Amino acid sequence: MTATILIADDDAVQRRLVENMVRRSGYEAIVVEGGDAAIAALMAADGPVIDALVLDLVMPGLDGMGVLAKIREADINVPVIVQTAHGGIDNVVSAMRAGAHDFVIKPVGIERLQVSLRNALNASALKSELRRVRHSREGRLTFADIITRSETMANVMKAAKKAASSSIPVLIEGESGVGKELFARAIHGTSDRSTKPFVAVNCGAIPDNLVESILFGHEKGSFTGATERHAGKFVEASGGTLFLDEVSELPLTAQVKLLRALQEGAVEAVGGRKPVKVDVRIISATNRRLLERVKAGEFREDLFYRLHVLPLTIPPLRMRRDDIPNLLRHFLARFCAEENRTIAGISGEAMAGLSQLNWPGNIRQLENAVYRAVVMSEGEQLGLADFPLIGAQPLAETDEPLVMDAVLPRMAHNVIPGSEVPIVPPLPDAGSLPMLAHGEMRPLEELEADIIRFAISHYRGQMSEVARRLKIGRSTLYRKLDDMAANEEQ
Secondary structure: OOOEEEEEOOOHHHHHHHHHHHHHOOOEEEEEOOHHHHHHHHHOOOOOOOOEEEEEOOOOOOOHHHHHHHHHHOOOOOOEEEEEOOOOHHHHHHHHHOOOOEEEEOOOOHHHHHHHHHHHHHHHHHHHHHHHHHHHHHOOOOHHHOOOOOHHHHHHHHHHHHHHOOOOOEEEEOOOOOOHHHHHHHHHHHOOOOOOOEEEEEHHHOOHHHHHHHHHOEOOOOOOOOOOOEOOHHHHOOOOEEEEEOHHHOOHHHHHHHHHHHHHOEEOOEOOOOOEEOOOEEEEEEOOOHHHHHHOOOOOHHHHHHHOOEEEEOOOHHHOHHHHHHHHHHHHHHHHHHHOOOOOEEOHHHHHHHHHEOOOOHHHHHHHHHHHHHHHOOOOEEOHHHOOHHHHOOEOOOOOOOOOOOOOOOOOOOEOOOOOOEOOOOOOOHHHOOOOEOOEOOOHHHHHHHHHHHHHHHOOOOHHHHHHHHOOOHHHHHHHHHHHHHHHHO
16 A cells, blocks of 8 residues: 555645655645644544645644644654745744654656655654564564554454454464464453563474473473473463464364363373463464364364464465565665665566566565565666566466555546546447547547546546556656546546
8 A cells, every 4th residue: 555645735736746745756645724723633543644744834733843842742753844935044943853754845747746745754764663673572462563554464463453452362263475474462461461571482393202391391300301490481481371383283182282272271290290370372273174173183172262263364474565665665675775775766667577477475575576686786776677476477467456646536527626637437448549530530639538538437446556557657747647637628
């Protein structure tokens, strides 16, 4: 999903000009008339996520400096680009000290605004990614650290947040690389156990003869090689959360003892004489369908129902392609910082290609692809040549969500409300495109307009995909739409 820019300006003409430039630059735009409305949009719990704010300094009521102060008080992490017709040095200094990221003078040109927005979004992505990495290392991950805006993920996030407020056992299912452990850590970090240990165990990486020892502990001398006492993961996680990754790989003998531990809230170490009480919240995960393992006799049915109290299924990346641009921005910012590289961004062709890959390795594969591209690239922008996967893997069907341009047509008007960007209704009869009218050749301009209408209808308003398929730039596409709207008004 493309970035969303909030525009706050009391001048209607300036609002429309800036909104038009923002949309031509490939971003979504939301416009408000004053400072109070800007703060309300930024703090709305059910509103769209705002990626950057273009703020007029001089407004009636709450002015730009007041908005910056409230943003700082509310600890809202959004880059702000201030604009004013008064470009005095005092204004610049005051705005920057108040937390503004950049400063532009009215009337701003589209090239200057594009550079400012790109730099602000890159800086914000880097800050967010570094915060996420720091939280991960410190064991303080929350749902705010999960990078997603996909509607497909909305129900998963909602259920996970509800689970965090209790100690209910959670089973997370999903393909490898979708972020199952990230969700487990976010549930723990948001729960009242967040100050207690989070202990992760990869059940598929433990030898069968050591599973019981690692999970439940052992006494000194209980078996050959047990030279000292080991408490076990259950005891280590007592008071906190035990994450059983790849739980489907547990051998049946260990499953019996795990079931008993969950039922009684106590574990008995190998070679131990009495059980030890533990208070552990269980979150388990698997990349297999656990119910099918139960039917195949490879997983105990009674243990399955102990773990499968609140199931969460994380969809693969190919089912939430609108998350790809945002993930790319975060990974690019982090790896550029880690590798000390200056890369402006990813080309439109590469972005479209990456958004159509099936990504069998999901987010982990996408992350590694960006890492490789940053290290190997010799240019200032990542292109198709920097991502060999684009040519090596089959592309997805184009009717799946891509880099979305959220444009909602209004049939009574040919413009987006509050903007000058035209919206063209779908072409009713695609089969008539090459036909002649009354024996005469239709003008090239009309044929081109019909093709654009058909493309917008066919690709469901995904303007990035429309431009790519027509082999023109997005700015050219929007210009042609402007011309078509002007011709229809005549």
